[in-house]
Amino acid sequence: MTSPEPAPSGPPAGQPLVAVPVRHYGRWVSGALVLAALTWLVLAFARADIDYGTTGEFFTAENVIRGAGRTLLVSVLAQAIGIALGVLFAVMRLSRNPVTSSVAWAYIWLFRGTPVLVQLLIWYNLALVFPTIAGQPTSDLMTPFLAALLGLGINEGAYMAEIVRAGIGSVDEGQTEAAQALGMTRAQTLRRVVLPQAMRVIIPPTGNEFINMLKTSSLAYTIQYGELLLSAVAVYTNNLQVIELLFTVSLWYLVLTSVFSIGQYYLERRFSRGAARQPEQTPIGRLVSNLRGRPRL
Amino acid sequence: MTTPMVLAEGVHKSFGRLDVLKGIDLQVARGEVMCLLGPSGSGKSTFLRCINHLEKVTAGRLSVDGQLVGYRQKGERLYELKERETAQARADIGMVFQRFNLFPHMTALGNVMEAPMRVRGQRRDQADAWARTLLARVGLDDKASAYPAQLSGGQQQRVAIARALAMEPKLMLFDEPTSALDPELVGEVLEVMRALADDGMTMVVVTHEMGFARDVADRVVFMDAGVVVETGPPAQVIDDPQHPRTRAFLNRVS
Numbered sequence: 001m002t003s004p005e006p007a008p009s010g011p012p013a014g015q016p017l018v019a020v021p022v023r024h025y026g027r028w029v030s031g032a033l034v035l036a037a038l039t040w041l042v043l044a045f046a047r048a049d050i051d052y053g054t055t056g057e058f059f060t061a062e063n064v065i066r067g068a069g070r071t072l073l074v075s076v077l078a079q080a081i082g083i084a085l086g087v088l089f090a091v092m093r094l095s096r097n098p099v100t101s102s103v104a105w106a107y108i109w110l111f112r113g114t115p116v117l118v119q120l121l122i123w124y125n126l127a128l129v130f131p132t133i134a135g136q137p138t139s140d141l142m143t144p145f146l147a148a149l150l151g152l153g154i155n156e157g158a159y160m161a162e163i164v165r166a167g168i169g170s171v172d173e174g175q176t177e178a179a180q181a182l183g184m185t186r187a188q189t190l191r192r193v194v195l196p197q198a199m200r201v202i203i204p205p206t207g208n209e210f211i212n213m214l215k216t217s218s219l220a221y222t223i224q225y226g227e228l229l230l231s232a233v234a235v236y237t238n239n240l241q242v243i244e245l246l247f248t249v250s251l252w253y254l255v256l257t258s259v260f261s262i263g264q265y266y267l268e269r270r271f272s273r274g275a276a277r278q279p280e281q282t283p284i285g286r287l288v289s290n291l292r293g294r295p296r297l
Numbered sequence: 298m299t300t301p302m303v304l305a306e307g308v309h310k311s312f313g314r315l316d317v318l319k320g321i322d323l324q325v326a327r328g329e330v331m332c333l334l335g336p337s338g339s340g341k342s343t344f345l346r347c348i349n350h351l352e353k354v355t356a357g358r359l360s361v362d363g364q365l366v367g368y369r370q371k372g373e374r375l376y377e378l379k380e381r382e383t384a385q386a387r388a389d390i391g392m393v394f395q396r397f398n399l400f401p402h403m404t405a406l407g408n409v410m411e412a413p414m415r416v417r418g419q420r421r422d423q424a425d426a427w428a429r430t431l432l433a434r435v436g437l438d439d440k441a442s443a444y445p446a447q448l449s450g451g452q453q454q455r456v457a458i459a460r461a462l463a464m465e466p467k468l469m470l471f472d473e474p475t476s477a478l479d480p481e482l483v484g485e486v487l488e489v490m491r492a493l494a495d496d497g498m499t500m501v502v503v504t505h506e507m508g509f510a511r512d513v514a515d516r517v518v519f520m521d522a523g524v525v526v527e528t529g530p531p532a533q534v535i536d537d538p539q540h541p542r543t544r545a546f547l548n549r550v551s
Binding site for chain 2: 175178186188192197
């Protein structure tokens with residue numbers, strides 16, 4: 001038997017014992033290295049031959065703002081089409097009718113399996129194979145805007161269909177049974193019971209999809225749609241300040257994606273109703289209650 | 298003779314090769330409370346789910362209030378009802394589930410109002426007043442604006458009962474309504490069910506609560522392996538079982 005270690009002697013009476021946390025020297029070293037690398041990068045760009053004044057100046061140029069507006073317009077509309085098609089094809093995919101579900105499967109397979117840039121070019125060049133649609137010349141009908149809208153929206157629908165399907169699948173089967181036991185039809189059950197609950201699963205990836213859409217819409221520049229990137233290209237082909245203008249549009253994309261990331265936060269919060277006992281405070285709500293000195297829950 | 302509320306004649310149900318119900322013959326009279334007892338896997342929940350066509354009967358006839366469940370008979374053939382017709386039939390049959398299955402995105406009040414508004418076409422103010430009456434009846438008028446996640450299991454199950462009652466059903470089905478509850482919450486739910494039975498509601502209850510079956514049931518049915526083994530008043534089946542399988546089961550649970 002070993003003799004028990006003598007108990008460490010306590011601090012002098014009246015003084016509390018001090019607990020010393022572990023020191024993380026490694027963190028200081030790695031932090032310093034990262035900061036050094038970052039500084040080098042920033043300095044490199046600061047000293048490079050870039051006229052940042054031009055970047056700022058064109059940020060508020062009329063045609064750049066108009067381009068940003070078009071980017072926003074086509075993204076919102078294409079995403080709306082994508083969501084509508086996504087819900088439609090997700091429900092079709094879950095249908096018991098084999099024809100319906102196979103068609104939905106084929107749609108998803110086709111539009112997810114080919115690059116969206118190729119799809120945009122096909123829509124834009126549709127006049128080559130269908131010279132007229134309903135008596136109208138296709139080239140008049142298929143404007144760059146419409147081609148971009150169809151290309152982006154229909155492509156998005158394929159991704160949204162999978163997201164919606166996963167959302168519907170996440171809802172407990174007991175919910176459907178309870179609704180049916182109450183005499184609700186399948187359509188009522190879907191609309192009133194299943195989809196609202198599926199939303200909690202659907203919204204976060206949909207927010208990501210929309211933020212992707214804001215950026216992917218830049219591909220529409222290849223089919224002459226006057227969105228943000230094309231507006232910058234139009235400027236730099238004249239003044240040759242390529243990087244400056246590309247920085248301008250990058251700033252614009254950052255502004256757009258940041259704004260919608262904040263919107264997504266509040267949307268997710270709204271659809272998590274009933275999931276938690278206490279809704280989490282919003283950052284702004286937290287700030288307000290901290291300023292008022294109320295204790296946080 | 299009045300038509301029984303539930304009439305089962307040779308009801309079979311199989312899932313693929315698995316025979317769950319092997320010929321059930323049962324009658325539930327109007328105003329009767331019938332408790333279904335039996336080991337898990339004996340088919341009692343499946344039989345209950347057949348009554349409102351959540352499961353399709355494989356063979357045999359099952360009717361509620363004189364109407365075939367889920368089918369219409371023309372000559373020698375049974376034709377499956379359209380979805381809307383099945384839904385209408387279900388609207389008159391209340392069901393309470395083991396896991397409550399409240400709609401988590403609606404308040405207690407919203408849960409109770411939903412079916413009267415969507416299925417019966419009640420106006421919002423009507424449905425609101427009616428739902429508050431029912432929540433008061435299950436003792437939860439102060440929880441109208443609470444979401445299910447904010448309620449205890451017993452409270453959730455009472456809301457679920459109010460939700461089923463909102464459709465003014467002629468028959469109530471209970472599928473192990475207290476099995477998912479903490480022991481101290483079982484009493485409040487049984488109390489609500491007892492009051493319902495006293496009001497003359499026709500009830501079919503799948504349960505493991507022997508005390509409830511003994512006190513409230515008019516008739517007890519013991520099922521095992523997809524057949525009815527024994528049926529009779531609770532004093533007979535629970536306290537003086539005739540069949541060895543019933544005796545073995547009761548010895549294990551009590």
